[in-house]
Amino acid sequence: MKFTEEHEWLRVEDDLVVVGITAHASEQLGDVVFIELPEAGTEVTKDEEVCVIESVKAASDILAPIDGEIVEVNEPLVEDPGKVNEDPTGDAWFFKIKAADPSQMDDYMDEAAYNKFIG
Amino acid sequence: MGELLRTPLFDLHVELGAKMVPFAGYEMSVQYPLGVMKEHLHTRASAGLFDVSHMGQVILRGESYEAVATAFETLVPMDVLGLGAERQRYGLFTNDAGGIDDDLMFANRGDHLFVVVNAACKDADIARMKTALEPDVSVEVIEDRALVALQGPAAETALARLNPVVAEMSFMDVATVTLNGAECWVSRSGYTGEDGYEISVPAAEADALCRALLGMDEVEAIGLGARDSLRLEGGLCLYGNDIDATTSPIEAGLIWAIQKVRRAGGDRAGGFPGASRVFGDLAEGVARKRVGLAPQGRAPMRAGTQLFAAAEGGDPIGEVTSGGFGPTLEGPVAMGYVGSAQAAVGTEVFGEVRGKRLPVMVAKMPLVPANFKR
Numbered sequence: 001m002k003f004t005e006e007h008e009w010l011r012v013e014d015d016l017v018v019v020g021i022t023a024h025a026s027e028q029l030g031d032v033v034f035i036e037l038p039e040a041g042t043e044v045t046k047d048e049e050v051c052v053i054e055s056v057k058a059a060s061d062i063l064a065p066i067d068g069e070i071v072e073v074n075e076p077l078v079e080d081p082g083k084v085n086e087d088p089t090g091d092a093w094f095f096k097i098k099a100a101d102p103s104q105m106d107d108y109m110d111e112a113a114y115n116k117f118i119g
Numbered sequence: 120m121g122e123l124l125r126t127p128l129f130d131l132h133v134e135l136g137a138k139m140v141p142f143a144g145y146e147m148s149v150q151y152p153l154g155v156m157k158e159h160l161h162t163r164a165s166a167g168l169f170d171v172s173h174m175g176q177v178i179l180r181g182e183s184y185e186a187v188a189t190a191f192e193t194l195v196p197m198d199v200l201g202l203g204a205e206r207q208r209y210g211l212f213t214n215d216a217g218g219i220d221d222d223l224m225f226a227n228r229g230d231h232l233f234v235v236v237n238a239a240c241k242d243a244d245i246a247r248m249k250t251a252l253e254p255d256v257s258v259e260v261i262e263d264r265a266l267v268a269l270q271g272p273a274a275e276t277a278l279a280r281l282n283p284v285v286a287e288m289s290f291m292d293v294a295t296v297t298l299n300g301a302e303c304w305v306s307r308s309g310y311t312g313e314d315g316y317e318i319s320v321p322a323a324e325a326d327a328l329c330r331a332l333l334g335m336d337e338v339e340a341i342g343l344g345a346r347d348s349l350r351l352e353g354g355l356c357l358y359g360n361d362i363d364a365t366t367s368p369i370e371a372g373l374i375w376a377i378q379k380v381r382r383a384g385g386d387r388a389g390g391f392p393g394a395s396r397v398f399g400d401l402a403e404g405v406a407r408k409r410v411g412l413a414p415q416g417r418a419p420m421r422a423g424t425q426l427f428a429a430a431e432g433g434d435p436i437g438e439v440t441s442g443g444f445g446p447t448l449e450g451p452v453a454m455g456y457v458g459s460a461q462a463a464v465g466t467e468v469f470g471e472v473r474g475k476r477l478p479v480m481v482a483k484m485p486l487v488p489a490n491f492k493r
Binding site for chain 1: 150154155156157344348417418419421443444446451473
């Protein structure tokens with residue numbers, strides 16, 4: 001698993017990259033009440049806003065961590081946004097990207113580095 | 120920015136694991152480990168304890184209650200003189216333009232008037248009262264008392280364990296009650312839409328009183344985050360968001376707070392700042408009104424969201440002034456101002472969220488029915 005400074009995690013599954021937010025991020029956000037997912041088939045570029053999540057406190061953007069095509073989104077999350085608080089790194093993934101350039105992942109932190117990053 | 124102030128309950132908040140944030144010059148608890156959603160639901164289902172010690176507590180004294188009330192009526196468009204002993208009322212400081220400079224609670228405590236004002240406005244409010252009322256009426260700022268609110272359907276059961284007298288109080292009654300050995304000034308009121316109490320307690324005894332309450336099964340500590348979603352569902356205004364120096368009480372839908380005796384034709388009509396605008400608004404109607412808003416989708420509409428009459432084109436007809444997620448409604452909830460033409464309950468308007476216009480229904484307030492003990 002890789003981690004971004006935006007508190008997203010990336011997990012490689014076969015030839016796809018699964019993206020979600022970290023437990024730390026979900027704790028900071030508080031109870032998540034709304035998620036707007038991108039559409040499958042969307043071409044995205046790194047750092048583009050592709051997703052919005054809102055907690056009881058505020059709205060946050062989720063950025064595409066890498067270039068590629070979004071091939072699948074986690075639709076059930078829309079009906080059950082609280083899952084992001086319950087299982088942020090498991091069931092509550094947001095979308096899967098077919099990476100255009102898998103080497104973009106090399107820049108991101110491993111778990112130890114991320115834990116250090118969040119102090 | 121000066122150093123943040125702390126309430127007498129600061130250590131207790133920290134011990135309970137509160138997340139502390141700056142609010143109106145104080146370090147206040149926005150939430151506890153339970154989280155905003157569960158804190159909100161707990162308050163509606165049982166009882167929540169809130170620290171609102173940042174609010175201003177002021178005692179006004181003069182020759183008699185009547186003398187104080189008569190003087191105070193020059194600042195507020197409420198019937199202060201006619202308020203019964205040991206009774207409380209909601210009030211507004213209006214300005215010369217007929218806008219609202221703050222909202223407040225005032226209580227007839229027999230020989231004096233007890234006033235509670237918003238934290239963010241309290242310095243200005245105190246200055247206003249001193250300028251207008253002294254020397255005939257003394258303005259005593261109470262600095263040595265905490266203020267806590269116990270809110271929810273189980274509030275009576277919980278507080279009555281400390282003194283059964285509180286169960287006899289009706290909505291908006293006030294009384295001096297000994298709780299956990301402390302002399303408290305209690306009102307049966309609050310700002311959540313639930314039954315409950317607000318309790319002014321000597322600072323030195325506040326921690327022990329709160330621990331006694333939190334030791335009861337019904338009671339959980341609740342932060343300002345849930346206080347905001349509770350009052351929003353309850354259709355209650357947040358000063359600075361839903362009402363401000365430019366909104367008249369009539370636009371804000373607070374006409375109920377201006378008793379007939381102070382309106383045109385009443386025995387003590389007018390005589391408060393901005394009376395001509397308030398009376399003009401009453402007689403001629405207003406161009407915009409505060410309404411409850413129920414977004415039809417799942418997306419919350421936050422304060423500042425622009426409102427439109429149609430799904431496409433046209434200028435904004437209003438704006439959301441408070442909005443978020445209502446845990447009891449299990450969906451987004453908001454309030455704001457719309458043109459009078461769109462103010463009828465059931466009117467569909469559109470809120471622009473991230474460039475998209477989403478349908479929102481003008482809804483009856485409060486969005487969650489109040490649960491007061493009348």
